[in-house]
Amino acid sequence: MTENRFDSARADARWQAAWADAGTFTADSHAAKPKSYILEMFPYPSGRIHMGHVRNYTMGDVLARYRRMRGDEVLHPMGWDAFGMPAENAAMEKGVHPGEWTRANIAQMKAQLKRIGFALDWTREFATCDPEYYGHEQALFLDLYEAGLVYRRSSSVNWDPVDMTVLANEQVIDGKGWRSGAEVEKRELDQWFLKITDFAEDLLAGLDDLEDWPDKVKLMQENWIGKSQGLEFSFELSDGAKLPVYTTRPDTIFGASFVAVAADHPVAQGLSDDPQVAAFIEECKRGATTAAALETAEKLGYRTAITARHPFTGQALPLFIANFVLMDYGTGAVMGVPGHDQRDFEFATKYKLPIARVVAPDPSKADAPFEGEAESGDGVIVNSDFLDGMSVEEAKAEVIARAENAGWGEGTTVWRLRDWGVSRQRYWGTPIPIIHCDACGIVPVPKDQLPVKLPEDVDFETPGNPLERHPTWKHVDCPCCGKPARRETDTLDTFVDSSWYFLRFASQPDDRPFDPEEIAKWLPVQHYIGGIEHAILHLLYARFWTRALAHIGKLSVKEPFAALFTQGMVTHETYALGDGSWLSPDEVKRNGEDYVHIESGQPVTAGRVVKMSKSKKNVVDPDRIIEQYGADAVRWFMLSDSPPERDLPWSDSGIEGCGRFVQRLWRLFGQFDPSATGEDKALLRKAHQAIVAVAEDIEALSFNKAVARIYELTGATEKAAPSESRNFAIRTILHLAAPMMPHLAEEAWAAMGGEGLIADAPWPEHDPACLVEDEVTIAVQHKGKLRDTLTAPKGASKEDLEALALASEKVQRSLDGADIRKVIVVPDRLVNIVT
């Protein structure tokens, strides 16, 4: 009696061991083959692999296995983004050392990944918390420091009062910390910065070359970098001072009716002895923090006694302190042109300031009134002296030219992008390799003393930075003068760790961070796959870091990721009890149309389908599913149905279907019959068509379509009678499905007596001659509707097709004797009869 069920538990383990023993997926930098670097964003070792990881890594895995079948030497590595706050939180909550906690999580998650059978090169695995890794990172930091791309300054920072740490602008969402969700405060601290702004222009221009990045991501980066061009010029103030302002609309300068500065602008601060001014400044600080408040915030101003002299008309414009002017953009001061800027319009309306028109649709409408809002669109300049009649663009250039000639202003570019603050007042991160000496100032740690290792004996009893409190760690002798000095106790933002890990995967010498020549063999990454949530932060930093290293001659590549793919999330229905508490899918059962709580029998409300998250309890544990259905069924599910960029709704019946299909294929593979003879031309054609189509689909990352093709070919093959062609079709399915269901494929390959591992077998060749159809189905339309379908020989003439169509009984009935005005024939496709 033959076993006719595929035993996934046995097969999964067997083939995972076989790949590991053979070193199948170990990448060889010296191989003569073409190289493919397939990379998925490495995970934070939070404790367990979740379905989102499984989906992400399955996509990369299919690509990696496919590229191997296509003859490439593939680098498909995995590692751990291992520094970060959760480890410290665990330390505080459970009294376990962050390193210990992290290592245990890594061990667990690695075992989980292995059970899914990913084609990973584990020989290159590392964690960013390995001293070897962060030691090299410290060396790179010092390289950038020497190149002048790192600096320290006191600055107002975003302080997260819950996590007790500094956040980058990018980590503040709606005025709240991205992790803790706590309201962010402002604090003055000495901080380390990376000069990402030096590369603003280049980072922006580089986006144009990233053809295989989603437009959405490029646009988000473009907006984040925020280039704007305009005029910076100074107003002479009535108190004799000069006030620099920045405007992108110098063409509207004759429409200026006031000048405004930010509440924290020096001019405003200079007036703060006046209690009214001080009170207004306080009010501004209180108001504008959250997005919700900003949306409805009224434009508020305080009119000072100072006036500003208009550079052309000499008119005295009132100077306001205004709540809508931002200190950290441009110069922190603006000229107010109410007619052509909505904020200025609202402000002028409230404070009864003149609203002049200086741009009009055409010169005859120079005095047209405004209809309740500013007009920021294009037009012709009016009421503006020498600018009258010019276009907006001409006028901009003219004003800039005159300002530059007269010396009171110049054309400038202003960026939204800020330098990257990398200091974190945290223990579990890469120590910044700097020593502070009272005599010598800031002294880099000599490279031969790297890595600066984190001390192991730390306590997490009190919030804040344990490095600061450590009894000995920060006390060192100055490398310059030998006198007692202090170590920097800040650690690096973990985004630094993930800004170069892809380089270390490609090349990992002991004595330096990487070898540029070896990097050049693999980079840029051919497919980089991860979540859209990294569209700005990680991806911009990685692009910057790579550029910065290229800039100082450490690298020859500038763009790390040739193609980016942002995959959708794995979602699941949510379940809630009447009191609003969430239930996990295990806790509910279906009762007809409704759900009930298994334990209490209470009715359960099925809610929206949203991203799986612990807080909503709508998670499904991959391990449990693998145990039940095997790795291949889970992998297949991750690839089926939803296009990869969209969300994938998890369903129990879906995974059951995948489990059934694994068994169905296993039965079909068992029908491979070496003694069968004869040709089945139609099936042969379908098999060859599938070879072409599945390859195209995989290359386009349309895994859902590749899956559908395999289903189709499977269905056709099952129905076909035994023949040599059928054997070919069976073998074809085996190869096409191998990147997606590798364990089943190996097991069947071995059972069929295939040589070696199917993981090493090439992608099947298609025969173009077999693709050609000899018969085609022709649609016949009349009055724009389908009336009949006919079978005709491929390549039949227009005349023949027309005659065939008119001979159809159904067509004749539809025509009902009407006069035929025109017949349109598309060869091999359709006949459309117009009456």
Added chain:
RNA sequence: GCGGGUGUGGCGGAAUGGUAGACGCCGGGGACUUAAAAUCCCCUGAUCUUUGAUCGUGCGGGUUCGAGUCCCGCCACCCGCACCA
């Protein structure tokens, strides 16, 4: 507010301007079985006067012999940014 995306059966989704709904899931019917599981077969957009016809891809127009697809104007939802001068 600005920018981007999406909208197709009960559900996930297919469809170079050329047979809308491939493929999967759910559902219905049947076969096999003492019974069940498993498996296999058939049906499965809506409506109607059901050998057939009409309607149907968010809504309203348009181009075309022919529109899910192209153009114009809306609507809804999702995502990103947000007082950026």
